[in-house]
Amino acid sequence: MKKVPKVIAVAGKGGVGKTTVGGLLVRYLVEEVNDGPVLAVDVDPNSNFNEVLGVAVKNTIGEARELLKKDVPAGMTKDVWFEYKVHEAIVEQKGFDLLVMGRPEGPGCYCAANAVAKQSIDALKANYAYVVADNEAGMEHMNRLVTQDVDALYVVSDPTQRGLATAARIHQLIGELKLRIGNAYTIVNRIDAKNAPFLEGIAAEKGIALAGTIRNDEALLSNEMEGKTIFDLSRESLALADAYRIFDATVKKNG
Numbered sequence: 001m002k003k004v005p006k007v008i009a010v011a012g013k014g015g016v017g018k019t020t021v022g023g024l025l026v027r028y029l030v031e032e033v034n035d036g037p038v039l040a041v042d043v044d045p046n047s048n049f050n051e052v053l054g055v056a057v058k059n060t061i062g063e064a065r066e067l068l069k070k071d072v073p074a075g076m077t078k079d080v081w082f083e084y085k086v087h088e089a090i091v092e093q094k095g096f097d098l099l100v101m102g103r104p105e106g107p108g109c110y111c112a113a114n115a116v117a118k119q120s121i122d123a124l125k126a127n128y129a130y131v132v133a134d135n136e137a138g139m140e141h142m143n144r145l146v147t148q149d150v151d152a153l154y155v156v157s158d159p160t161q162r163g164l165a166t167a168a169r170i171h172q173l174i175g176e177l178k179l180r181i182g183n184a185y186t187i188v189n190r191i192d193a194k195n196a197p198f199l200e201g202i203a204a205e206k207g208i209a210l211a212g213t214i215r216n217d218e219a220l221l222s223n224e225m226e227g228k229t230i231f232d233l234s235r236e237s238l239a240l241a242d243a244y245r246i247f248d249a250t251v252k253k254n255g
């Protein structure tokens with residue numbers, strides 16, 4: 001019997017902290033939940049999930065899909081060949097693997113290639129307990145997701161009124177896409193603790209139920225400057241503590 005992974009996606013506009021939250025989630029799943037292998041998927045064409053996670057990437061799905069448009073080696077079906085390419089693109093780390101989607105299909109989408117790609121990735125998911133997808137900014141890209149079924153979606157917002165309005169709009173858009181989303185959450189990132197009550201008030205006014213807030217944390221910046229990864233971030237980190245509290249409440253073990 002094939003296992004069904006729990007698929008968790010992170011979305012939001014550019015620069016709000018999607019990749020950071022995604023990275024903290026991968027670390028949380030590996031170190032705290034420790035309930036089976038995790039697949040991290042970078043869906044952002046300007047990908048940097050690998051840097052946050054400290055993984056060197058060689059191949060992407062986008063490149064494989066381009067190659068699929070040409071002839072595949074003699075004696076191989078496209079499906080078998082692509083599956084091989086997908087496996088080649090997976091980078092294995094301790095406790096998790098990373099797959100980078102790379103560039104999206106250009107104009108004149110070659111739908112057969114996309115269909116083969118989707119199928120291979122769907123089959124791949126069965127090897128994992130969790131899939132964490134770091135998305136690109138903008139909800140129109142949500143249908144590029146690795147799957148139609150998302151168990152939990154975190155929409156990350158910056159700590160402004162306008163940011164919250166955008167988050168509300170993203171939630172609205174999700175409803176219009178043909179996706180099956182189990183739970184959708186909003187996280188306000190980079191807050192200054194003294195503004196928390198104000199932002200919580202604004203969120204309530206807009207009818208947004210916040211999963212939580214994550215404090216602005218200088219440690220993330222210095223970590224980045226020193227070329228370190230999310231796994232090097234101290235346990236004392238404010239952002240880590242806040243994110244873990246949110247995950248404790250929303251990602252349940254065996255749930």
Ligand SMILES: Nc1ncnc2c1ncn2[C@@H]1O[C@H](COP(=O)(O)OP(=O)(O)O)[C@@H](O)[C@H]1O
Pocket residue numbers: 012013014015016017018019020021189190191214215216217218220221224239
């Ligand atoms: N809570 C936080 N405190 C301080 N810096 C943060 C926080 N969250 C994110 N950042 C920083 O903000 C920048 C953008 O974050 P990133 O996760 O790459 O955003 P996105 O993926 O949404 O574009 C990065 O330099 C990151 O380190």
Ligand SMILES: [Mg+2]
Pocket residue numbers: 018019020044048134
């Ligand atoms: Mg990002």
